[in-house]
Amino acid sequence: MSWSDLAMNGRILIVDDAMENIQILHHALRDEHDVLFALNGEKALQIAHNQLPDLILLDAVMPGMDGYEVCAALRASSAVRDIPVIFVTALTHPEDETRALEAGAVDFISKPFNSAVVRARVRTQLTIKRQADAMRELTLTDVLTGVANRRSFNEAMDNEWRRCARAEQPLAAIMIDIDHFKNYNDAYGHQAGDHCLQQVASAMKRCAGRPPDLLARYGGEEFIILLPAVGLDGAEVVAKRLLEEVRSLNLPHCASSVSDQVTVSLGVAAIQPSDDNDPEALIRAADALLYRAKETGRNRYCIGNGS
């Protein structure tokens, strides 16, 4: 993607209580972007959460929830906190502009505005937003396999833990380790080892691909899958599929005592998150069960409840 691409084809939400103002902005932006609109603050928040626009153009003065309140509500929600907001308003005092910026807006445009200036400012903010998204993606992704990294996993675990505790739903984790991977590296070389990790990661991704499921690289050749709202029975289904999917890669492993192909061992645990336990309990349980799977022959899963 080039610099200029970063500034185009955004999803822009226009929020204004006057339809004619929306129409003018829509006219200014429609050739470069996908435009959504809302006639009040409540609707704007709903659309922001459901459609995750790249940028919001927000009127300050509206009946009911005004622009400042909308901005504060956006900033208070982690799902939409990073969507940049540009105020577009008939207010012109420096205090109004200051208040908007203090509420979290990234820019402030006074009406009447010039369409070319609005387009240029939207392009600038869109570019910044996309650069920030790309940076964030980099900090959360494992470079070799493209799956989530440990930091990303920790964030997801905290969120899902709280979500499952509130909803009184279970949370399952599967810890996965490639069998005799040191021998694999020694036999085939480190580069082949890297390639093996990539293929095993892709295979595992196919087994746990529903939106709340998360596959992460937990350590060198150790992976973890988090399965929100899944109990032990569901996790066992995923574990069986994982073993099968890795076997069906048919990757030769001449230095394994278990099989002539690459295999994995799994520790499968589930827990009911609450105030009386913590994420570590689930990880510890999955890790102990993985250890047991290794001890009892590898190329298998061991399963149990977290305490």
Ligand SMILES: Nc1nc2c(ncn2[C@@H]2O[C@H](COP(=O)(O)OP(=O)(O)OP(=O)(O)O)[C@@H](O)[C@H]2O)c(=O)[nH]1
């Ligand atoms: N190629 C490659 N190897 C890695 C990477 N990260 C870790 N490893 C290797 O993974 C191996 C892990 O070996 P061990 O933890 O001793 O375990 P193992 O040989 O898999 O044996 P078991 O787990 O007991 O079946 C080490 O040799 C690490 O060097 C990586 O990114 N690329």
